[in-house]
Amino acid sequence: MAKEMIAMLLAGGQGSRLYALTQKLAKPAVPFGGKYRIIDFPLSNCVNSGIDTVGILTQYQPLVLNEYIGNGQPWDLDRLYGGVHVLPPYQKARGSDWYKGTANAIYQNISFIERYDPEYVIILSGDQICKQDYSDFLKFHKEKGAEFSVAVMEVPWEEAPRFGLMVADENDKITEFQEKPKNPKSNLASMGIYIFNWDILKKYLTEDEADPNSENDFGNNIIPNLLRDKRKMYAYHFKGYWKDVGTISSLWEANMEVLDPEHSGINLFDDDWKIYSRNSGMTGHKISRGAVVENSMITDGCRVKGTVKHSILFAGVQVEAGAVVEDAVVMGGTVIQANAVVKHCIVAENVTIGENAVVGAMPQDGESGVATVGAGVRIGAKAKIGPKAMINSDVEDGEEQC
Amino acid sequence: MLNSNTSALGIIYPNSYDALVPELVNVRSMASIPFASRYRMIDFMLSSMANCGISNISLLVKSNYHSLMDHLGSGREWDLVRKNGGLHIFPPFAEKTSQPYVGRVGATASILGFLRSQKEKYVVLSDANIAVNFDFSAMIEAHIASGADVTAAYNEAEFPASILNARDNTKGLYYTFDIDNGRVKKIYINSRERGIQNFDMNIYVIDRELFISMVDDAYVHGHEYFERDILVPQLAKLNVQAYKYEGYVARVSGIKSYFDENMKLLDDHNLDALFNGAPIYTKIRDDNPTRYIEGAKAENVMVADGCVIEGEVENSILFRGVRIAKGAKVKNCILMQDTVVEAGAVVEYLITDKKVTVSAGKEMKGTDSFPFYIAKYHSV
Numbered sequence: 165m166a167k168e169m170i171a172m173l174l175a176g177g178q179g180s181r182l183y184a185l186t187q188k189l190a191k192p193a194v195p196f197g198g199k200y201r202i203i204d205f206p207l208s209n210c211v212n213s214g215i216d217t218v219g220i221l222t223q224y225q226p227l228v229l230n231e232y233i234g235n236g237q238p239w240d241l242d243r244l245y246g247g248v249h250v251l252p253p254y255q256k257a258r259g260s261d262w263y264k265g266t267a268n269a270i271y272q273n274i275s276f277i278e279r280y281d282p283e284y285v286i287i288l289s290g291d292q293i294c295k296q297d298y299s300d301f302l303k304f305h306k307e308k309g310a311e312f313s314v315a316v317m318e319v320p321w322e323e324a325p326r327f328g329l330m331v332a333d334e335n336d337k338i339t340e341f342q343e344k345p346k347n348p349k350s351n352l353a354s355m356g357i358y359i360f361n362w363d364i365l366k367k368y369l370t371e372d373e374a375d376p377n378s379e380n381d382f383g384n385n386i387i388p389n390l391l392r393d394k395r396k397m398y399a400y401h402f403k404g405y406w407k408d409v410g411t412i413s414s415l416w417e418a419n420m421e422v423l424d425p426e427h428s429g430i431n432l433f434d435d436d437w438k439i440y441s442r443n444s445g446m447t448g449h450k451i452s453r454g455a456v457v458e459n460s461m462i463t464d465g466c467r468v469k470g471t472v473k474h475s476i477l478f479a480g481v482q483v484e485a486g487a488v489v490e491d492a493v494v495m496g497g498t499v500i501q502a503n504a505v506v507k508h509c510i511v512a513e514n515v516t517i518g519e520n521a522v523v524g525a526m527p528q529d530g531e532s533g534v535a536t537v538g539a540g541v542r543i544g545a546k547a548k549i550g551p552k553a554m555i556n557s558d559v560e561d562g563e564e565q566c
Numbered sequence: 567m568l569n570s571n572t573s574a575l576g577i578i579y580p581n582s583y584d585a586l587v588p589e590l591v592n593v594r595s596m597a598s599i600p601f602a603s604r605y606r607m608i609d610f611m612l613s614s615m616a617n618c619g620i621s622n623i624s625l626l627v628k629s630n631y632h633s634l635m636d637h638l639g640s641g642r643e644w645d646l647v648r649k650n651g652g653l654h655i656f657p658p659f660a661e662k663t664s665q666p667y668v669g670r671v672g673a674t675a676s677i678l679g680f681l682r683s684q685k686e687k688y689v690v691l692s693d694a695n696i697a698v699n700f701d702f703s704a705m706i707e708a709h710i711a712s713g714a715d716v717t718a719a720y721n722e723a724e725f726p727a728s729i730l731n732a733r734d735n736t737k738g739l740y741y742t743f744d745i746d747n748g749r750v751k752k753i754y755i756n757s758r759e760r761g762i763q764n765f766d767m768n769i770y771v772i773d774r775e776l777f778i779s780m781v782d783d784a785y786v787h788g789h790e791y792f793e794r795d796i797l798v799p800q801l802a803k804l805n806v807q808a809y810k811y812e813g814y815v816a817r818v819s820g821i822k823s824y825f826d827e828n829m830k831l832l833d834d835h836n837l838d839a840l841f842n843g844a845p846i847y848t849k850i851r852d853d854n855p856t857r858y859i860e861g862a863k864a865e866n867v868m869v870a871d872g873c874v875i876e877g878e879v880e881n882s883i884l885f886r887g888v889r890i891a892k893g894a895k896v897k898n899c900i901l902m903q904d905t906v907v908e909a910g911a912v913v914e915y916l917i918t919d920k921k922v923t924v925s926a927g928k929e930m931k932g933t934d935s936f937p938f939y940i941a942k943y944h945s946v
Contacts, residue, residue, distance in 0.1 A: 198855035199871070237642070238850070423857075432854035433874070443850050447841050448603030448870040448884070450834070457864050463855035463871055464604070467834070476855070 166281035167246065169302055169359070171215050172273070173206055174266055175290035176223030181411045184538035184556045185512055189228040192290030194415070195495045195513065197422045197432060198461045198476050200441045201232060202409060205295070206288045207239045207248070208439045213298035215286070217246035219276055221269040223262060226252055238442045251276060265380030271369040282362050287382065289356040293418050293430055294406040295437050301400050302359060308336065310398040311364045312390050316352040317406050327353035328383050330399045338397040341387050352399055355406060358382065364395065405430040412554075416510055416534045419476050419493045423459060444479035444496070454485065470500070478513070491526065501545075508551060509535035518545035518561065525551040574688040574706055574771070575651070576615045576623040579670055580608060580634055582693035582768070585737045586728060586819050589939045590919075594633040597625070597694035599818065600902050600920075602831055602840070603883050604870040606637050607818065609644075609848045610697040612653075615690065616644045617844035618702035622651025622686060626673040628658060628666065643847045654680075669790035674781045681778050689777050691770045691792070697816040697827070699843040700769070705809050709771040714807035716797065718743070718750060719769035721811045722762050728820030730758055741766035741793050743808055750806040753798050766793070767811060814839035825917060825937045828883050828900050832866055853886050861892065877907065891926075898934075916940065 179191025186194065192203035203220075210218050218241060222229055229250075236248030251273050253262050263269035270277075270287065277285060284305065286298055296315070305313040316330050324345075331340035331350040342348060368386050372378050378385045390397055407430075409415040421429030432439060446465025451457055456471040465480035470487035478496040483489055486503040497514040500506055504517045509524030517523060521543045524535035533552035537543065542558045549555060550566025559565060580597030590599050597608035608625075615623055623646060627634060634655075640646075641653030658666065659676045667673055670691070674681075681689070688709070690702055700719075709717035720743055729740055735756045743764040744752035757763070770792075772780075780796050789795035797806060814836060816827040831837045853872025858864065863878040872887040877894035884890075885902045891909040898915045901907070905918040908926040915932030916924075919942040924930065928946055932938035940946060 433857070438852050439854070440852050443852075445845050445847060447837065447846075448868045449856070450832075450837070451864040451867050451869070452834075453866045455865065457858045458862065459860045460858050461855040462858065462869075 165245070166283070167217050168282065169215060169284040169286055169298075170217040170219070170246070170277065170280050170282045171206075171210050171286045171288055171298075172270055172277070173203070173218055173220045173288045173290055174269060174356075175203060175220050175229065176263055176269060177291060178224040179291065179410065182415065183412065184536045184554050185412070185415075185510065186225070187538055187556060188225060190222065190224050190226060190290075191410070193229040193232055194409075195478055196293060196409065196415070197419060197430075197439075198478055199444065199463045200439055202293065203229070203232070203290050204239075204439050204441045205293055206290060207236075207241065208437075209294070209296050209298060210288075211240050211440070212437055213296075215298060216241065216243055217280055217282075218248045219251045219273060220248060220290075221263065221273065222250055222252050223269075226250070232442055234442070239440045246280065249276065265378075265385075266382045267369055267372055267378075267386050268380035270365070271373050271380070274366060274369065277362065277366075285360050285362050285365055287356075287358040287360070291410050292355065292406060292408055294355075294402075295404060295430060295434070295439070296357070296402060296406075297437075301357070301402075304400045305359045305398070308398045309396060310359075311361050311396045312387075313359045313398045313400050314338070314387075315355040315357040315402045316399045317355055317402055319351050319353045321348065321351050324348035324351045324353065328356075330354055332399040336398045336400070338391070338399050341383075341391055343383055352401075354383070355402060356382075364390075412510065412534050412536055416493060419510075420474070420491065422476065423461060423474060446479055449477075452485075455483075470502075492524070495539075508532070509537070509549075511537045512539040512541075514540050515543065516541075517543045518547060520545055521547045521549070523549040524553075527551075573686055574620050574690050574702070575684055575686040575774070576611075576620045576690045576692070577674065578608070578611055578623065578625050578692050578694055579628075579673055580625050580631065580694045581628040583695040583738045583819070584629075586695075587821055587824060589821055589941070590824065591630060593630065593919075593942055595627065595630050595694075596818070597627075598631075598634040598637050599824070600885055601697055601816075601818075601824075602828065603868045603885055605697075605846060605848045606634075607697060608634065608637070608694045609846055610699065611692050611694055612641075612644045612646070613844065613846045614698065614700040615702055616646060616847070618706075620690060620702060621646060621648050622654075622684065624654040624656060624677065624680070626656050626677065628673065631655075631657065637849050639849065643849055645847075656680075667790070669795075670792040671781055671784045671789050671795060674777075674792075675785040678778055678782060681774065684774065686774060689772055689774045691768070691772070691777075693768045695818050696767060697818075697840065698767075698811075699813060699840055699846065700811070701813075701843070702771075705769070706771055708809055709807070712748070712807045713805070715772070715776060715804045716806045717771040717809050718797075718806055719767045719809045719811050720764045721767060721813075721815045723765045723815065723817070724760070724762055725758070725765070726817065726819040726823045728823060729756070730760070732756075739791060739794060741768070745808045748807055750797075750801065750808050753793060753801060755794060755798070764808065764810075767815070768793070769811075771809075813843070816840065821917070821939055822935070822937065825900060829881070829898075831883070832868060832881065837868070851886055862890075877909075885920075894924075898937075900937075919944075922946070 175192040179186040241248035329342045425431040449466035452469045469485040470483040473490045475492045484502040491508045495513040501519045538556040544561035548564040646653040856873040862875045869884040870886040876892045877890040879896040882899045887904040893910040894907045910927045912929045915937040923945040
């Protein structure tokens with residue numbers, strides 16, 4: 165039986181702008197929002213939208229991601245026919261290829277897609293925090309009689325030059341595509357989420373592969389080629405929370421916004437659109453006598469004896485007595501020892517922050533930075549980590565880094 | 567087999583001691599009573615068995631087992647979806663002439679055919695009234711090493727007040743041991759002795775074929791209880807070895823003991839003692855992390871995921887999805903899943919069952935010796 169639409173999720177990006185956080189894992193596997201990883205969002209969106217077949221294209225540091233996805237059961241994507249499949253580049257009879265670009269990654273998996281004989285393929289990106297009903301998007305695509313649709317967000321005009329922009333007419337028909345232009349003609353930013361009719365996608369992927377000068381990229385090659393041929397291309401306006409978390413500051417900001425779903429952030433308290441994740445399996449968290457917890461999100465396995473303000477603690481984080489955590493994102497298994505001060509920063513998984521150490525600082529005199537501590541690092545007692553620091557290896561007792 | 571404990575299968579009796587906690591089992595069995603902020607009693611026994619490689623587990627349910635079946639699903643969370651073995655739930659096999667059974671003999675008699683067809687050498691028996699992170703591997707090894715017919719686990723503990731002060735023996739049978747050089751010499755039933763006892767945990771390891779013949783024989787004679795009707799009369803003949811369990815044991819033996827055993831886990835030493843061994847698994851609900859909103863105050867609490875806390879909470883255990891609104895004060899309470907305490911309400915020494923609502927501004931206080939219990943779905 166054919167599937168109406170299957171999803172292909174681009175998860176191969178290195179996420180080099182997340183520096184210390186992506187030394188050992190791919191960007192989609194970066195933890196987010198207390199108990200999730202970034203990839204939980206597109207995967208949950210798929211299953212909540214009724215898409216039961218997802219190919220995940222991996223390339224960079226896939227170990228953590230592969231193990232996390234497993235058989236797809238946490239997302240209800242363990243299916244007899246369909247389900248979630250991790251698709252790394254593989255060796256063929258005549259040599260092997262890394263994925264050369266986003267389009268090439270899909271091209272190399274044409275046979276995977278054809279097993280399901282889909283009418284439509286949705287291309288998703290593994291580095292965005294967003295709740296989106298892809299079935300609404302498909303409805304739009306069908307109503308317009310489109311061959312290609314792209315989800316777009318209105319962005320402030322002054323920020324438009326940072327994005328790939330779609331210029332569309334009053335019927336949402338795309339007339340032009342501008343990649344990070346100096347003089348934007350539109351403020352409709354591409355979210356990097358596309359629906360293609362499969363026959364069209366296959367045709368253009370095959371042509372693109374045959375072109376030796378192509379970068380094999382959706383934005384730079386496939387979309388311009390579609391435009392050149394005057395294909396039926398439409399822009400689907402998405403209204404809702406959407407955030408590209410490709411940089412340290414945007415990742416930190418998106419986490420902080422989770423604390424205020426009434427105003428800015430993504431609402432994770434939504435029984436109708438649950439975000440699924442692989443569970444830590446730890447006991448309920450404990451707030452001890454004398455602890456202070458304000459305006460924060462805390463999950464299973466945490467032990468709080470100190471002060472936590474406006475922060476997100478992932479599973480199993482310990483905050484010892486006298487320690488202060490403020491405006492911080494503290495990932496799973498990290499221990500913040502007595503009287504340490506952790507502010508305005510991202511601390512990755514399984515870090516130890518020694519007694520009386522200071523990590524990060526609140527913004528001052530317009531100087532702001534998000535200090536970042538990579539996974540598994542030990543910050544020595546009384547060490548001092550400046551607000552712009554990017555720490556990837558152990559820091560000695562009393563050492564200062566800025 | 568690489569994993570030696572695949573030589574044992576597990577049998578759990580989820581309705582044992584239901585009569586001790588009539589309030590909590592009104593809509594469920596002992597095994598599915600919520601415990602320790604995100605678990606059900608059964609999770610401890612199932613996880614302990616699964617962690618020791620026992621992956622063929624039968625649950626002999628008797629009554630009120632819908633909530634238990636809902637909780638267990640296919641058994642995936644305990645890694646018990648197996649081609650060989652896995653989780654079996656046996657409801658009573660009703661016939662025109664059948665009467666509801668009492669005790670392990672009647673329960674087990676209905677699955678003798680199943681037991682005969684299994685391959686494991688040993689059976690491990692247990693109830694679901696104790697929360698424990700039990701190492702069955704060690705107990706099975708001890709059983710094999712001693713050459714016993716039956717190995718019985720016990721812990722050294724005082725009787726809970728509910729037993730000491732019971733007016734009669736009809737609510738349930740408790741057993742204590744006299745032990746001589748590792749062998750159980752005498753079994754007392756519902757002794758009212760004070761002080762530390764060798765308190766039977768009702769966990770036994772027996773050779774499967776011996777167990778089948780014991781039950782088969784007892785059934786013919788109209789016997790009911792494994793301990794009272796099989797072990798006690800045959801104690802001279804059977805080699806029953808006592809296996810002392812030194813780990814943390816939380817026994818639910820009444821609503822007050824339920825309250826106390828939960829509250830004890832607010833002490834980190836107890837919590838670590840129960841959970842720092844092998845992992846305890848439970849049904850996944852995919853709640854978001856718990857949110858403490860501006861103005862919230864929390865001290866000495868254990869809280870599961872999915873809660874939203876705007877008010878004040880102290881010395882309490884909150885299960886998944888609890889909401890405490892602005893200005894509400896919660897002290898010394900156990901609030902089960904999806905309890906809502908509305909704005910300005912003040913509650914103390916309360917056990918609220920699932921989906922209870924305490925309306926805005928209401929005040930409700932139980933006492934230390936008598937916590938109030940509010941039944942499922944009720945609105946105060």
